[in-house]
Amino acid sequence: MKKLILKNSSYEYLQSGFKEWLDILGYNPMSVYNLPNIIREFLHFLESKNINHINNLEQQHYKDYYKYIYNRGNQRRGGGLSNNYINKHLQAIEKFLQYLHHKGMRNVPHLGITLLKLNTKEITVLSQDEIQLLYKATYKDVETQRMEALQSRDRVLLTVFYGCGLRRKEGAHLELNDINLDRRVLHVRKGKNYKERFVPFSKSNTKIFEEYIYDFRPLLAKSKKESSLFIGYSGKPMFGGGLYTRLKLLQLQIEDIELQNKTIGLHTLRHSIATHLLEAGMPLDKISCFLGHSSLESTQIYTHLIDKKDE
Helix, strand or coil, X not given: CCCCCCCCHHHHHHHHHHHHXXXXXXXXXXXXXXXXXXXXXXXXXXXHCCCCCHHHCCHHHHHHHXXXXXXXXXXXCCCECCHHHHHHHHHHHHHHHHHHXXXXXXXXXXXXXXXXXXXXXXXXXXXXXXXXXXXXXXXCCCCCHHHHHHHHHHHHHHHHHHXXXXXXXXXXXXXXXXXXXXXXXXXXXXXXXXXXXXXXXXHHHHHHHHHHHHHHHHHHCCCCCCCECCECXXXXXXXXXXXXXXXXXXXXXXXXXXXXXXXXXXXXXXXXXXXXXXXXXCCHHHHHHHHCCCCHHXXXXXXXXXXXXXX
């Protein structure tokens, strides 16, 4: 979208002004970057329909653009665009219309298009017994010390994503100096929306971190200068895809057919710890802080999960 060329200088000016307006209002950096790029595609579409001045905008043009993005293919992965992605385009246009209204262009018609319903996936939560089965799988007898080191790293994986409730990217970006073993806190430097936070961990989890960092991680890392917490079999840093694969391999090692057949990922571990903390009586606001949620609304979903289990 950002590579699209706008021939109309007034459209270039509007896109630039929109971006500056979002920044002044304090929108997070990703929104300041993404929303104007979406609007660039919308303005490029208007140019293709010979709508060369924003005052000539009619509600039908929104509908035509909606049909265009609804039928446009995904330029990265192929196939169609998701409802969530299409909604982001509609929401960006609504925000752009607010900007135009702020500039005094009060005759610009409102959007008048209802957002698409999202296909929400059912959230999977593992029981505490199932979590223990995953940990148990990392203590099986192995033939080499290197394999033992991989098991230790997998225990850290479970500790980071379950014990500390980190998101996938947060865990993948962890470095050694983010783990404070003396204070028993983990420093999330690259949280969602660029927010950082400190996450406490237990004495038992401290032992898991210590064992990996001091005894086993040096056997995996190719270089002493390597700062990433998670090191793969090749001796290089692991990222989200590799961590997810390790979790799936652990799942397959468990002699529990029901658990083997569950659809789980790294975020499943995060959902699970949040649910278990709520079941144990931790206040919702503290769970929200622990997870790094911006509002209690995001954390409220776990109360619904518990209510559903009790039905």
